[in-house]
Every structure is written in structure tokens, then in C-alpha cells.
Amino acid sequence: MTDTIHRTPGSHVAEAPTKMTMAGAINAGLRAAMERDDKVLLMGEDIGQLGGVFRVTEGLHKDFGESRVIDTPLAESGIVGTAIGLGLRGYRSVVEIQFDGFVFPAFDQITTQLAKMHYRSQGRLTLPVVIRIPYAGHIGAIEHHSESPEALFAHTAGLRLVTPATPQDAYDMIQQAIACPDPVIFLEPKARYWDKGEVETDRVVRQLSDGESKTATAEMSQARVAREGSDVTLVAYGPTVHVALQVAEIAAAQDVDVEVVDLRSLSPLDIPTVVASAKRTGRVVVVHEAPTLHGIGAEISAAVTEQAFFHLQAPVLRVGAFHAPYPGSKIEHEYLPSIDRVYDAIERVVSH
């Protein structure tokens, strides 16, 4: 029940950046966290010998054993609820929810129990539980396997929500999330699991081996400017960062200089970074795969309007999914924010 990081001296060696997929980076991050602290447990369905349906935990069962990589009964509320109990006993569980659409049986345990325990106990109890959820679409799946439920969790005080868009962030942020004393929903953009990128493994390992979990939490909560630009701020996160960067290239060919902000953290939101960018560009578009109605984009739009009103050249626009259940995957590319729809929004704010 402390946020002390167990130290294993000499367990890290300086390494040159290596190429990893995002799934591989999360796997490596989990491994590093488990090596650093023997209270870290993995819990979930099919995460043991199978390595999870996306193979994110591949090899960990073999190396850490079934007492630390636990194949649980098929019951999401039970997984999160027992992770809470283990947390009260000093363990740090990293829970894998198999797919986004399967998290709702655990909704009470996450929003009413996990999120509120620290508050209810006057800060006496901490629950360092991480809930990993592969989320979002573009994998041609059948129903309940492509959802973006982030707004439902972001609305709950007591939870943190983060979502990496690159292998480097995946590697760093999974470890920072595990070190954090607060519960963290860790949203993994599953369509990007197999994208490769350079990962520098030494820095975050050093940060956490030095017990700097508060610094780690602060860092995990910051947005990043993924591409600098001067005409329009395009705010994205998780799976839409990839789309936003593509749109920025297309816009560049039309002489529109797009700045892409990757939020990384959805709770808290790094509003100062977004507002600073909005003040520079005067135009903001937010893009996410979740439906726009009552979504993260609405919150960004409100914050920018409140804090950068006189800098704005155009209303803040949102691009996202529609207020309809996730459709059959043959038309998901129309439901989700496509390059065309994001570019259309860029054109509208530029010509306003």
C-alpha cells in the first residue's frame, strides 16, 4: 500500500534504441515492471500460456510462472474486484480486459469501487491497479471488439486514463502506469499493435529504479507535440495520431501547416499544451474514434473556448464516430474518422 518502487540494482544496462512493435514494447515494459517489483501481477483471460489473444503477454507466463501471470476465471467484474482485494493487500495487479466491449461487466468495480477507494478511505488506502484495454477499431472485427469507451471512464474521478500512440510511449507509459499509486486505465490502440518504432529502454527504467514515481506520473500525464505546425492544431490520441499525421502531410501539400498534438493522457488532460498550441494557430480540430457526442473532443473544445477565445479564428471542430452503435466492420471506415473527414474539418477551419 505504498508507492515505493522495489529496486533491483544493476538490473538495467544502457542499450541503444531497438526497433519494437507496440505490442512488443508493452510486453517489454511489463517484463521490466515485473522484474523491478515482485508485487506486480498480471491477471486476465488467456494471458498465460497463450500470451493473450493479441500475444501482448507472450513469454511472461513461462518466465514468471503462473503465480504472477494468472489465467483468471472468465468474469471481468471478478478480475477487477479481486485485483482490488489484492491491491488492499499490497499487490499491484495489471489486469487485461480482452476487448473494449467486454469491460462493462466490470464497470461497477472500476467506477464505483476502484476509482473511489482512496477517496473513501481518506487517503489511507491506495489501489495501484492498471487495467489494460485493447480498444478502437480498424481491425475488421465483429461487434463488441472495436469500441472506444474512454469518455465513460474519463468522466469518473479517481481514475487516470492514458493511451500511447507509439512503441516508445507504450514502453514508458505502461511502466509509469504500474508505478503510479492511482488506478490507471491503459488504453491500447489495437490496430497499431504491430507498428514498429524505435524504443529507448534505459530512461524510464532509470527513472523508476530511482523511485521517482511522482515524476513518472506527471510525465505520463503530459501531451506531446507530435508534429509542429502554425496554421491548425489537430488534437488526437491513441489510434487517431496515425491518421492525424497522415492528414498533416496531405495538408502540407496544400500549404496548410498542421500541428499535431498527441494527448497521451485523457485523465488528466494536458490542457495547457493544447491551449498553448491553439493560441499559436488559432484553429483547432479534435479527432477521436469515439463518438463525438459527449466525448473527449467536447471537453477539449470547451477548454480551448474558455482559455483561448480571443485567439480563435474559427470554431473548434470535432471529428469522430457517430451516435450509433459500432456498425458492421464493412462500413467501419465510414463510421470512424477517416483521412477524408479529418481533412474536410481542416479545410473548414482554414476557410472559416
Add this chain to the structure above:
Amino acid sequence: MAGGPLDTEGLVTLLDHHGRRQSDERFDDLASRLAPSDLRDMYRAMVVTRAFDDAAMALQRQGELGLWVQSLGQEGIQAGSGKALRASDYVFPSYREHVVAYQRGLDLPQMLRLFRGLEHGPWDPSEIGFHLYTLVIGAHTLHATGYAMGMDRDGRVGSGTEDDGAVICYLGDGATSQGDFNEALTFAAVTNAPIVFLIQNNQWAISEPTTRQSRIPLVHRADGFGIPSMRVDGNDPIAGYAVTSWALEHARSGNGPVLIEALTYRMGAHTSSDDPTKYRERAQEDYWRERDPIARLESYLTEIGEFPEEFVAEIEAEGKEMAERARTLVRSWPAPPATSMFDHVYAHPHAAVETEREWFERYESSFTDTEAAR
């Protein structure tokens, strides 16, 4: 109700409702561990808690508490099971286990901070091995199971020493219908967790009788999970002690979970907001009033000559003192500062909370300035 959920089949009773000692060879040895002073401890816990319970109910009626939840009538199984606990055990209560709270060392009036709406967690759970009350029915059964899984990992079972421990998780008849409870039984069974689930079947889930939750005795819930179980007379503190001792020892020894159903009766309303005259008969209440756990143990202690007058005077005084202190304390507690609503939302700083706190403080102080300017 033959064959129904309130059938008395298999009920372990060691004190009948006249307070006469009954023999049950499975549990006589365990019951014989109770020295007269232990019996008086249980009696004291029941009587003092009832005095507190009465005082709290009166405070609610006077508008001093937002809500009160009585333990009235259920003191027998609570005192018996609580007596079976060791310091190394851990309790996950639901929300009316006031007798067990007393036995674990909680100063009961402090509990009223919750019911007065001052805070949600007025005690340190790890200090007394008694978790916070959980108001969402059945949700805590999973926390209890996870905690027990953790105790097992920590090597706290099966050593044969006093350090061995188990979790006891209290729940009601209504909670047995919750998915979380059924998942808790699954997790406890397959992980062989050291946990005792104790169902206090008080026959009413607000207005719904146990027949709305089950067509058979609740004890049989355990069968499908492969969990051993026992059914006990919930108004018999001695049987409650013996059966819970058996169950805890089973769990502490590394033999896995146990389920106990204690058949008792909720003599009061569900909470101070409820009105049982709308849904149940007076005759039923009268029937159970005859089976009061306090009267039952009192008869037995008198019968065996272990109920001295000075003891009676002593606990009467303790009960009065507790009730008086509850009344005084409750009225003395100021509301916390409004800004405390921002405390402990997160363990590490969170920008949204900090921003709103700063805004609220500025807003509040703007009124102070206005006042000062006048």
C-alpha cells in the same frame, strides 16, 4: 416453508431459544473452548452495541444522522463469529456488522461520521483488520476474495501457527443474488483462497423476502462451487462461534473457502428510511422477538451461575456511556471545510482536481473579500 429457503434443515443450534444448551457432537468441542468470561465478552458486545444502535436510531430521528442501519436482532451471529476471529484475520463487512466492529476495537461512535455525512471512511481498516463498509450490495465479496488470495501468496495460511489468518466476508441474503458474489465464489474456489463467506440471512432484503432470492436454503449456493458449507442458527451466539471457528480453521489451514449461512431475523427496518409495516406481519416480528440472541445468552449465563450482578451493572454502564458519548460527539462534529472534497481524489497530483480546487478557493475567497469590504 418446508423445503423453501427458510426451512430449518441442517441448522446447527447449541443454545435453544430458551437458552438451554443443546448437544451437537460436531461442534461441542469447539463450543467448550468458550470460558464463562468469553461468553460474557460476547454478551457485552451484543448489549453495548444494542445500546449504541438504539442511540444512533434516535439520533437519526432527531435529524442528526442522514441514515442509520440497525443491527438489531442480528447480534447473535455477529458476536459469535466475531469472537472466533484472531488479530491475524481480516474482516470485510457489508454495512450492519456493528457488533463485529466493536469486537475489532472500533470506537463505535466514530462510525457515525459516515452516517452523519462527514466522510465516507471514518476508520483505518488495516489498523483493526476491518474494512470499510460497502454499500453496493455484494461488491465487497470480490475484494475480500482478492485479499484472501493475497494472504495466501504472503504465506499466511497453513503454517499451523497463530500467524495464520483468513478473511471473513459478511453478506446478506439479498447479496447472494448478485453476480459479484457468484464470481467471488468462483474465484475463491479455483484459487483455494482462505476465506469464509458468512451470509446473514435476516429474511428481508428491504421489502423482499428470501423467497425472492432463492427457492432453496442459501447454504446450497456453495454446493455448485465445490465449497464446503454449514448452516447455523443465527440467533445462537455459541453456535455462531463454534461454526465460524470451524470454518476459519479450515481456511487458515490452507483448505480453502467455506460458506456459512446464519439464519437470523432483521428485527428493525432495513434502514431508518424504510417502513416494514408496508410489507410484513407483526406476528412474524413477535415470533422472532421471542428468539432474541441477547435474552438467550442471558438465560444460559444465569442458568450456569455466570451472570453476576456487578457484571450486569458494568455493561449497563458501558452501554449508557457509549450512547451518551455518541449523542455528544455527533452534535460536536463540525462539517468539514468544503475544500476537503478535493482531498484524496488521487494519490498523486491530478491537473483537473488541482485546477478546480484553485478555482473554488478563489470563488470562496471572493465572498470573504465582499464581506470584508462592507
